Amino acid sequence: MSSCDNPNVEQDSLMTRRKKYDGKTKACVKCKENTGHVVIRHAVYCKSCFFPLIEARFKKSLEPTINSSGPRRKTLKAAGSLVIGFSGGIGSRTLLDLVAKTYYAPREVDEEKLRGGTNHPRNKEQGVWTGKPIVCFVDTSSAFSNTSLVEEARIIVESYPGVFDFRPILLEDAFDQDWWRKVGGDLSESASGLGLDITDQDLRLSYASTSTSECSPQTALRAYLASLPTRTAFYNAIQTLTRVLLLQTAASENASHLLLGTSLTSLSVNLISGIAQGAGFSVAEEAIEEWTPEPGCGMKLKVVRPLRDVGMKECAMWTYWHNLNVIPSLNAVENNGRNAIHTLTRDFIFGLETDYPATVSTIARTCAKLAPKETPSGVCLLCQRPTHAEVQAWKAQISIRTYHDAASAVSGNTRPPHLTENEIASLTKKTQDDLSTSSNTLTPFLCYACHTTLTSRSSRGTTLTLPPGISPTNIPIPRWITQPMALSPQRSNFLNADGEVFQSLKQTPEDLKSRIEGFILSDE
């Protein structure tokens, strides 16, 4: 329908283009004395009022989450230690600086402040978290085959002497048995050969191709990424692996808090990008989430984004005025992601921010008012976020991809008119054969978005090729998936009565990666 068929446009007055700043007032709105230096949401601030403003927003987002539930205490005291996910970008650079200055400021600074006559409560805030905070840097260079930026990150983190412990993590650690043991996981031999048959729409698991179980974590990572059907999936997988690596690491350090440097701008991008990838059910998790590790692997972890109310521009001002180094263009995600939903969304939101500056905060505010419609039925094995059941039924209802399970519906005049009763019967009969072998699938353990990541195709693939020796029917999967899948009762399906392993290989039923452009193949 033409877009004006929708009466929703009446709210558009809210979105009329505004000048970012009226240009008339020059004085800071806060102290009303100094000349303003920066415009934030239509108000001018001077440099000395800007810093406390950002600090206040940072604390307002973070501090209500610090004390574990119970009677309100005056002092801030977290249940465990602190882990910070550091990417080197503007947001996380600002976060690192704010955490260091607010909670781990060196003595001299305190005394200076005290000498200045301010009764600063920093002394009371010492020791909010137990132990020394750990800064994790996830090195994604293997995914993009570019140089590692670990040393740049280390220099930044160590520029706060004695404050943080630096902990580099490799993206391929997700596939590394040694890393998995270190964070508290355990793998029986049988689980390590578990792989994914990416050629199968049902995401069947296959077992014990020796080449897969023996390849290096780096090869496993590259195989996993290369097996994904779209650029969108490629970037989504890197985001998910990064997030879960941070979760697992934080849990293994007995952390009660994992802080991420997501700015308001990045949060809005993540929200829209998540919604566009089908992750609406966990939209609330983008702003704040709680994750419960496996029993015995750590305590309940709060993932907090203390800059979720501070725009990217403000973070940039913070780093600029404090002379803080930022790691330039850390990810190839920044440059090379055309045709990926996340990068398209980022470009779109950044573009809107210029012309419609209110949009970014509106998106975050709107999404903060949303909650999942149903209670979660569990946690997605891949992304570790809450999920709800019946994803498959929903998908099958909306897009008919096969006549296999249409047996009851297709008779008489409700049958495809060009098929005879025998023909449709032979198409529907396959279902039974399929059922007997398809119980070892990943599908029921995935959320809608992760299932879509692994299965939804596009005419433009990732153009990556599988490393030599890796079969598309046995793609390595992250360690946190192999463990529960190997422990689930379905594992027995991989082993026959004598404990002998059989492989469930299957022919690809159709060439889904057709190169044909356009949708209509021929005329008549």
Add this chain to the structure above:
Amino acid sequence: MPPKICVLCEKSKAMVKRPKTGQIVCRDCFFYVFETEVHNTIVQSKLFNPGDRVAIGASGGKDSTVLAYVMKTLNERYQYGLELFLLSIDEGITGYRDDSLETVKRNQEQYDMPLKILSYDELYGWTMDAIVSQVGRKNNCTFCGVFRRQALDRGAAMLGVDHIVTGHNADDIAETVLMNIMRGDIARLGRCTAICTQGEDTIRRSKPFKYAYEKEIVMYAHFKKLDYFSTECIYSPDAYRGHARAFLKDLEAARPSAIIDIIHSGEAFEVREEIKATQKIQQTCQRCGYMSSNTLCKACTLLEGLERGMANSGITDKARKKLDAAGPTPDNIRTIPFFKPPSGSPAVTIDVPL
């Protein structure tokens, strides 16, 4: 290269790559799955009861033309037992609606369905051409959208139908989900993915094409050689919605399932209970009896602004205050006739086919 075989029936030559699934299918299978998915949508959401009188909001464009055809097909194939009508709104846009209405009149004969045309001029005393000449092209879609919604309900009441189906497709709904998030329109976000909506005393409205891709609707019309009017409205929509539309097209190109994925997202969340409680309660408009969240409904507010030469009063709060300051509503302005909810039998005679 040998011809590709349809992946669904494994028998006929593939003719189409389905935009929605990327599967290569034959023409008959394409028709079949397209229609069956709409049927699934109807059955799953229990949209109709046997004997229902259902008006199809018909604009002459591709969506509503295909909808009329598919509704007729499914009604016969699955014996829904529906009485189908075509309901058209004449906004009074020269060079656009007058031509598209000719298409609707042909559809009336082709599909053998009674047609009712209700005009803005008749209902509000204003054509869109006249409105645009007063308000310019900036906010005209606001007027058009508000007026059309009420006109459809009133037209449906005149036909004595209990249900209006509109041709909103999956692309429209995905776009609306994005728009409502970006504009912070929580009330609409909560209901925009609902397949069927109903106000207190208004007619049920539903969107059987909720999961149908726009591209597939075009393909369906193309292969079935359906007669539709393909010109876009000459009063183009606002720039902001245009951005959202272009963004959605980019997402679809990156991954075709994006449209369905956005709708899934929209269905998966809802407005938190504590926020719902603060939302305005529906009431009826003091002046015209239509459902409203204020004492005056949006259409009456817009109309009063037009009549008093202060058209922006329905658009911004500032202009509204200016209107209020200009004194009470004069008695001599045109108003919308009082709304009579449907009684179950036709209140007017139906236009006879030409």
